[in-house]
Amino acid sequence: QQQVKQSPQSLIVQKGGISIINCAYENTAFDYFPWYQQFPGKGPALLIAIRPDVSEKKEGRFTISFNKSAKQFSLHIMDSQPGDSATYFCAASMVGDFPGNQFYFGTGTSLTVIP
Amino acid sequence: DVKVTQSSRYLVKRTGEKVFLECVQDMDHENMFWYRQDPGLGLRLIYFSYDVKMKEKGDIPEGYSVSREKKERFSLILESASTNQTSMYLCASRSTEPTTNEKLFFGSGTQLSVL
Numbered sequence: 001q002q003q004v005k006q007s008p009q010s011l012i013v014q015k016g017g018i019s020i021i022n023c024a025y026e027n028t029a030f031d032y033f034p035w036y037q038q039f040p041g042k043g044p045a046l047l048i049a050i051r052p053d054v055s056e057k058k059e060g061r062f063t064i065s066f067n068k069s070a071k072q073f074s075l076h077i078m079d080s081q082p083g084d085s086a087t088y089f090c091a092a093s094m095v096g097d098f099p100g101n102q103f104y105f106g107t108g109t110s111l112t113v114i115p
Numbered sequence: 116d117v118k119v120t121q122s123s124r125y126l127v128k129r130t131g132e133k134v135f136l137e138c139v140q141d142m143d144h145e146n147m148f149w150y151r152q153d154p155g156l157g158l159r160l161i162y163f164s165y166d167v168k169m170k171e172k173g174d175i176p177e178g179y180s181v182s183r184e185k186k187e188r189f190s191l192i193l194e195s196a197s198t199n200q201t202s203m204y205l206c207a208s209r210s211t212e213p214t215t216n217e218k219l220f221f222g223s224g225t226q227l228s229v230l
Binding site: 006009034043103105106 | 160
């Protein structure tokens with residue numbers, strides 16, 4: 001059973017446009033929601049993350065919006081650039097180090113930004 | 116920054132062969148993980164380890180085993196490779212320090228083809 005559902009599977013955006021990727025989760029025990037960015041030939045790398053005590057977090061052109069009641073969160077990329085073309089994964093976890101704590105990843109979104 | 120090194124970028128093996136995928140991290144992290152990445156399925160956890168000689172099954176452990184004899188090294192073993200194990204394999208590590216333990220550091224991946 002997919003713990004985190006991600007959409008869309010692929011996304012094509014014009015340069016300068018806004019890219020939006022959505023994720024939903026079921027387990028209310030999750031309290032940490034990161035986004036990972038993966039370029040071809042590389043492993044994923046942490047892009048931005050949020051905890052449910054805030055509804056939005058912004059870092060440069062990247063913003064996470066979080067809706068706790070709906071159990072949804074999304075990544076917005078403003079002024080999308082060709083260099084943003086990558087695969088994006090949302091994830092959910094619980095804060096803290098204990099055996100069994102793991103990250104649950106979405107299925108990924110392949111973003112292509114065309115010039 | 117943390118470096119997670121996977122021994123091979125590409126591997127081609129025959130059905131029935133025993134396959135070893137090696138991963139080394141240089142930041143003294145307690146937690147290490149093996150994921151499998153397939154298009155449309157995202158990142159799926161195979162096994163993880165939270166200490167030397169400790170291992171836990173993830174979501175898809177069938178057909179795999181792991182070994183962690185030293186803190187910095189986590190090996191994934193395919194006892195008898197099958198074609199359905201053709202995939203990208205990603206190793207990751209994570210600190211247990213309270214301020215940084217939410218971040219996963221990934222290697223660049225090993226693309227395994229089983230013929």
